Amino acid sequence: xxxxxxxxxxxxxxxxxxxxxxxxxxxxxxxxxxxxxxxxxxxxxxxxxxxxxxxxxxxxxxxxxxxxxxxxxxxxxxxxxxxxxxxxxxxxxxxxxxxxxxxxxxxxxxxxxxxxxxxxxxxxxxxxxxxxxxxxxxxxxxxxxxxxxxxxxxxxxxxxxxxxxxxxxxxxxxxxxxxxxxxxxxxxxxxxxxxxxxxxxxxxxxxxxxxxxxxxxxxxxxxxxxxxxxxxxxxxxxxxxxxxxxxxxxxxxxxxxxxxxxxxxxxxxxxxxxxxxxxxxxxxxxxxxxxxxxxxxxxxxxxxxxxxxxxxxxxxxxxxxxxxxxxxxxxxxxxxxxxxxxxxxxxxxxxxxxxxxxxxxxxxxxxxxxxxxxxxxxxxxxxxxxxxxxxxxxxxxxxxxxxxxxxxxxxxxxxxxxxxxxxxxxxxxxxxxxxxxxxxxxxxxxx
Numbered sequence: 001x002x003x004x005x006x007x008x009x010x011x012x013x014x015x016x017x018x019x020x021x022x023x024x025x026x027x028x029x030x031x032x033x034x035x036x037x038x039x040x041x042x043x044x045x046x047x048x049x050x051x052x053x054x055x056x057x058x059x060x061x062x063x064x065x066x067x068x069x070x071x072x073x074x075x076x077x078x079x080x081x082x083x084x085x086x087x088x089x090x091x092x093x094x095x096x097x098x099x100x101x102x103x104x105x106x107x108x109x110x111x112x113x114x115x116x117x118x119x120x121x122x123x124x125x126x127x128x129x130x131x132x133x134x135x136x137x138x139x140x141x142x143x144x145x146x147x148x149x150x151x152x153x154x155x156x157x158x159x160x161x162x163x164x165x166x167x168x169x170x171x172x173x174x175x176x177x178x179x180x181x182x183x184x185x186x187x188x189x190x191x192x193x194x195x196x197x198x199x200x201x202x203x204x205x206x207x208x209x210x211x212x213x214x215x216x217x218x219x220x221x222x223x224x225x226x227x228x229x230x231x232x233x234x235x236x237x238x239x240x241x242x243x244x245x246x247x248x249x250x251x252x253x254x255x256x257x258x259x260x261x262x263x264x265x266x267x268x269x270x271x272x273x274x275x276x277x278x279x280x281x282x283x284x285x286x287x288x289x290x291x292x293x294x295x296x297x298x299x300x301x302x303x304x305x306x307x308x309x310x311x312x313x314x315x316x317x318x319x320x321x322x323x324x325x326x327x328x329x330x331x332x333x334x335x336x337x338x339x340x341x342x343x344x345x346x347x348x349x350x351x352x353x354x355x356x357x358x359x360x361x362x363x364x365x366x367x368x369x370x371x372x373x374x375x376x377x378x379x380x381x382x383x384x385x386x387x388x389x390x391x392x393x394x395x396x397x398x399x400x401x402x403x404x405x406x407x408x409x410x411x412x413x414x415x416x417x418x419x420x421x422x423x424x425x426x427x428x429x430x431x432x433x434x435x436x437x438x439x440x441x442x443x444x445x446x447x
């Protein structure tokens with residue numbers, strides 16, 4: 001269960017935790033915590049439904065489905081599996097682009113932090129971030145040769161430790177800022193008010209939608225839940241252990257999210273930066289800010305691998321089924337590693353196609369300097385089907401829920417509400433894309 005919880009924390013507590021102060025500033029003291037706890041409850045509830053779908057036809061008996069794609073096919077049929085695969089690739093691409101874009105900010109932030117320390121806070125200190133993405137891509141090309149999810153335990157544990165570390169540093173800096181200021185100023189029950197800093201009604205609406213979307217998408221780990229459950233032993237039952245791991249992971253996540261969001265808002269008020277570390281809410285101590293950003297980079301390396309594996313598995317299993325006799329796809333060659341480590345199973349197809357995929361995400365991440373808005377759109381499109389629709393539909397089928405019964409109404413209403421949230425967040429992202437296109441320059445991403 002410890003490893004499963006580490007996988008969950010690695011995938012859920014992303015660097016987005018440091019943007020929750022901004023999200024709280026848009027929503028205020030009342031709506032901010034309500035939205036946070038509401039989506040924590042929704043995520044845990046749908047995760048429990050999904051845990052029971054690991055085996056088919058029943059939660060405690062039947063055959064293993066191994067992954068989300070297999071569960072959808074077993075419970076709902078091939079037609080639904082095809083739809084699911086499209087959304088899964090979309091979601092994984094969304095998470096991978098987040099990693100790339102965040103990496104640009106983080107490494108650029110470290111460089112700028114050192115520059116500010118030397119030149120003063122008023123210096124420009126702009127730097128290109130493409131070189132950092134290239135380095136990150138090279139690291140991921142090597143790590144992507146790990147065959148499957150079962151080989152990621154150590155990486156997930158390290159990444160989980162890093163997420164705790166940089167979140168704790170962020171919290172400590174927020175508390176220090178509150179103590180330094182002696183009081184909490186420039187905050188409100190509804191957050192940033194219309195007219196404050198030139199904020200119009202439409203800008204307020206779009207910022208609220210983006211804040212809700214940031215919180216909702218920050219909890220999503222459904223696409224890899226069954227991959228994690230597949231790493232558990234059959235005794236005790238996988239679904240029961242996974243539910244406990246989900247409870248632990250989401251509880252820890254919610255505590256950190258709440259502390260970072262509320263303390264960050266208390267420290268900076270309505271002027272809270274989009275990211276506590278890269279938005280330079282803090283300049284000093286510069287070395288501690290640098291360490292926190294370095295921890296985020298290490299965490300992103302692990303999170304990238306956790307989210308990329310489902311996409312790898314979908315493509316590779318499809319190719320194996322399509323061309324079962326092809327040696328380029330199926331043959332593995334043992335490569336001896338250092339003494340005492342053993343052998344590594346090298347596959348030519350895995351080497352070529354995974355390298356191309358990682359390189360492609362690097363190029364796209366550098367191509368669009370305004371990718372945050374695109375990420376928000378992709379996240380909105382993938383959140384509802386993967387986190388709500390498929391888990392609730394599989395639950396209805398597995399449990400034999402009758403149409404218009406109380407159980408049917410409960411999950412259907414929940415699904416519809418989250419669909420509306422996704423649509424509204426997508427609209428907000430469109431506004432950001434249109435605004436960003438006005439000053440778009442390919443491969444020009446500076447901090």
